[in-house]
Amino acid sequence: MQLKRTHYEIYWEILTYCRTPKSFTSIINRCNLNSKIGQAHLEFLKSRKFLSEVQQGDSTLLKATESAKEYIALFNKTYRELFDESPEFRL
Amino acid sequence: MVLAFGASTLIPGILTMVQTQTVLLSELVFAILGLFAFIVGVRWIVATAEVLEIHEQLKEGSEKALDEDSLTSVIVGAMASYREKRGTIKAMLLISRIAGICFLILGIYTTINALITGGVSLWMIAGAIPNFAIAAAAFIIPHFFSKYQQIWDNRLKQTEKAEALLEKQLEA
Numbered sequence: 001m002q003l004k005r006t007h008y009e010i011y012w013e014i015l016t017y018c019r020t021p022k023s024f025t026s027i028i029n030r031c032n033l034n035s036k037i038g039q040a041h042l043e044f045l046k047s048r049k050f051l052s053e054v055q056q057g058d059s060t061l062l063k064a065t066e067s068a069k070e071y072i073a074l075f076n077k078t079y080r081e082l083f084d085e086s087p088e089f090r091l
Numbered sequence: 092m093v094l095a096f097g098a099s100t101l102i103p104g105i106l107t108m109v110q111t112q113t114v115l116l117s118e119l120v121f122a123i124l125g126l127f128a129f130i131v132g133v134r135w136i137v138a139t140a141e142v143l144e145i146h147e148q149l150k151e152g153s154e155k156a157l158d159e160d161s162l163t164s165v166i167v168g169a170m171a172s173y174r175e176k177r178g179t180i181k182a183m184l185l186i187s188r189i190a191g192i193c194f195l196i197l198g199i200y201t202t203i204n205a206l207i208t209g210g211v212s213l214w215m216i217a218g219a220i221p222n223f224a225i226a227a228a229a230f231i232i233p234h235f236f237s238k239y240q241q242i243w244d245n246r247l248k249q250t251e252k253a254e255a256l257l258e259k260q261l262e263a
Binding site: 004005006008009011012013016048050067070071072074075076078079080081082083 | 159160162163164166167170171172174175246249250252253254256257258260261262263
């Protein structure tokens with residue numbers, strides 16, 4: 001999506017997008033990542049059991065796990081709080 | 092006004108050089124200064140629009156966001172935009188303050204010059220008013236931008252706390 005995102009923000013984008021099974025190509029396109037960096041992030045999330053592989057026909061898709069849902073919920077909560085606590089420029 | 096100053100210094104300077112086919116050092120210096128002011132003025136307008144776009148992005152996004160994920164996506168986008176524009180905002184604050192000092196000096200110089208050459212003539216001193224007005228604006232505008240920057244920097248600082256929590260979640 002944008003430049004200057006933190007790893008945590010990129011993970012969040014990947015995991016929310018993968019609520020339903022998605023292919024590697026669609027993930028890197030949607031999250032605006034290059035293949036090398038995208039691969040590294042996906043491998044990391046798989047190693048943490050936040051993403052699991054799903055076979056669909058000939059292709060292998062990636063899907064967010066239950067642990068990912070906890071991460072997404074925590075991320076949503078903490079980022080919303082950034083704007084709830086600030087006195088000005090509220091959402 | 093800085094744009095107008097730039098254009099009014101640059102264009103007559105170039106026209107004079109073209110017409111006379113000679114280049115005086117003073118004319119050249121004023122033309123370069125005018126060009127510089129013109130570029131800074133244009134860049135300033137663009138940068139201001141870019142910075143205000145973050146607020147618009149948040150406002151419009153929050154109105155359109157249908158669920159929690161969409162709303163968080165808007166926040167993530169705005170945070171990323173701010174990180175990208177942070178350097179520009181700092182530069183804008185600095186340039187504005189420098190411009191303020193320059194216009195203040197110019198205003199004082201114009202006033203003293205008018206007093207020396209023309210005596211106490213209100214009409215001549217009035218020529219310095221635009222310089223003082225620009226100087227005042229150049230000091231007031233950074234005040235608002237720095238307030239804006241403080242709020243966003245505070246948010247960035249708070250994301251560090253959030254990141255610590257998220258890191259724990261990742262490691263769990």
